[in-house]
Amino acid sequence: MKLGLNLVGNGAHGGGWRMPDAHVGAGMDIRLWKQIARGAEAAKFHFMFMADGIAVRSSAKDEAQLSYDSRIDVFEPLTVMAALSAVTERMGYLASISTTYNEPYHVARKLASLDHVSEGRIGWNVVTSWSEQEALNFGRDSHLEHGLRYKRAEEFVDVVFALWNSWEDDAFIRDKATGQYFDPSKLHIPHHRGEHFTVRGPLNAARPVQGFPVIAQAGSSGPGQALAGRIAEIVYTMQKSRADAAAFYASVKSGFANHGRHAEHSLVMPGIMPIMGRTMQEARDRAEQLQELIHPQLGLAALIPSFGDLTGYDLDDPVPPPLADTNSVKSAHERLAKQLAGKTITIRELIHQRSASGHHVMVGTPQSIADEMEDWFVHHGCDGWNILPPYYPVPVQEVFDWLVPELQRRGLFHTSYEGTTLRDNLGLARPVHPAAR
Template identity: 70%
Template sequence: MVLGLNLVGAGAHGGGWRMPEAKADAALDIRFWKQMAREAEAACFHFMFWADGIAVRSNARDERQLSYDSRIDVFEPLTLLAALSAVTEKLGFIATASTTYNEPYSMARKLASLDHITEGRVGWNVVTSWSEQEALNFGRERHMEHAARYRRAEEYVDLMFSLWDSFEDGAFIRDKESGQYFDPARLHTPHHHGEHFKVRGPLNLARPIQGYPVIAQAGSSGPGQALAARTAEVIYTMQRSRDEAAAFYARVKGQFAPFGRAPESALVMPGMMPIIGRSRQEARDLFERLQSLIHPELGLAALSTSFGDLSGHDVDGPLPPLLAESNALKSEHAKLQTFLDGRSLTIRQLFQARAASGHHLIVGTAAEIADEMQDWFEHRACDGFNILPPFYPGPVEDVFHRLIPELQRRGLFQTDYRGTTLRENLGLARPAHGAHRPAALRQAGE
């Protein structure tokens, strides 16, 4: 199976940073990040993954409620991965960049530069952004409507491929005798004119080492799955049960054929938070301690997009009705409706149930967690997992030194890297120049 390490600020669990043994300032400690990258590479992780946003993404009603959120201070991931690539050799790095609040030319240049700097170890997590807070940082009064964001994303991704294909492989001949620096026959200026973008090009950089950075995609809504089917090579998703995950796996991979893609051309990787103990009871005790440390103000803010302002409600009282569908995470809103069907939960019980940021949470020994990962993998519910440590450093050390050896012992995880680039290590082919032809792909899918 393929494994990524999904890193969130000071930890993915809202109460994790409050644990007595937690490193509360981990989010901005570059020495800690460098050490974690070295250890992740020693454990043979395929990549580090950042599900980033370009705002303080919280629905807190005021600054006081916001002050309980530990995801306030986080590094910009492209900057961070450049630093971490300097202390590693084979570990990959997949970073989020929004198609709604970035310009294609500058982002194509950044990612191509990073692919050269890291010697082919970069991936791009394509997101359309989901939070109104991001809109307010970029001159908008409100977030772009969901369908419009995905139309923009389709064009954006097509344009990125065209920019990365500005020069064919080997175009830069640098012939000292003739004085010719590149072969003009191998230059392909995009001259893009679309609904959302007008970009002449070409990109002022040679084609990326990997051809294109590995394309990851995190949307699970209908438009998100359609974009993934056409372009994604790593599909990141939230699934809380094996059956749900298997259904999603079959559904999204079933959309590949119209685009001329084989099912193995992309890897489906649900997020998973392991709570590891030396015994099942130790793991359960750790989990209960974590749950008790979720401050109610943090929990109420997290539920506000689905229920509105809950400040006047008793956190141990019943949930009010769900709001109408939001303009944010469509797939997550639908899943919440399904999750609540037939259940009678208090407000506290719900925000505790969502403590893993909407991802699957497994509590047990390393062997028990490996059992469940193996079950999902062998039943075609996933091609691997993005692992979210709840806090640092203890839980991530448990992953490196307990869980990974158990998976390796079973023959489920690599003990060395198969190549030097992220594509090679994920078993993905390097695309030829012009392999992504937007018009042809759109017609094939119609």
């Protein structure tokens, strides 16, 4: 199986930063991130993944409610990827970059440069953004409608790919004797004119080391799965049961044929949060402590996109019916509505259930967690995992010291890197330039 380490601010659990052994300023401590990167590479992780948004992404109703959110001060991912790639040699780095609030040329240039700087270890998680807060930072009063965001994303990706193909791999001859720097027959100017973008090109950077950076995609809605079928090499998803995971896996892989691709062209990698202990009781105690540290205001803010403002309710009141629709993460909203159908659950219980940002939480020993990971893997629920530590640094080190060796002992995870680029290590083919086909 493939493994990614998904780092989120001060940790993926809403109460994690308040744990006694948590580093409260982890989100912007570059020394800690370098330490984690070196540790992840020593454990042979395939990549570190930085989920990102270009705003303080919270649905909090006011500043007072917002003040309980620990995901405020975070690194800009491309900057930190450049720094971390300099202290590692084989592990890859992926980051979310929005197609809604960026321009294709900027993204193509930055990622091409990073792929060269890292010597071929970069990936792009294509996202359309889900928060209204991002819209407010880019001259809009509201977020683009969900379907329109995906139409823009489709064209955005096409433009970026065309820019990366501006130059064939051997276009730059740099001949001192003749004075000719590149072969003009190997220059392909995009001249793109579309519904959303007009981009002449070419890109002022050589073709990336990997041809293209590895492309990840995180949408699970209908348009999200359609985009994944066309471009994704890693599909990042949130599933909470093996049955749901297997159904999603089959659905997204079957969609590849519509775009002339094979199922092996992509890896489905759901997110999980392992909460471990040396014994089951120790793990349960840690999980319970984490839940107790979620401030109610933080939990209520997270429920606003699906339920509206619930501050007028008692936390032990039953959860009211979810809103009919949302312009946020549609697949997550639909999954939540399905989960609650016909059930009675209190607001407090729902807050605790959603403490891991919707991802599957595995509580147990390294052995029991490896059992579940293996079960999903062998029953075609995934090709690997994105692991979200609840806080830093102790749970991260436990993944390196406890969980990875257990997976390796079972023959489920590699013990050495297969190559030098991220594509090499993930077993993904390097895209051939169109002119060479």
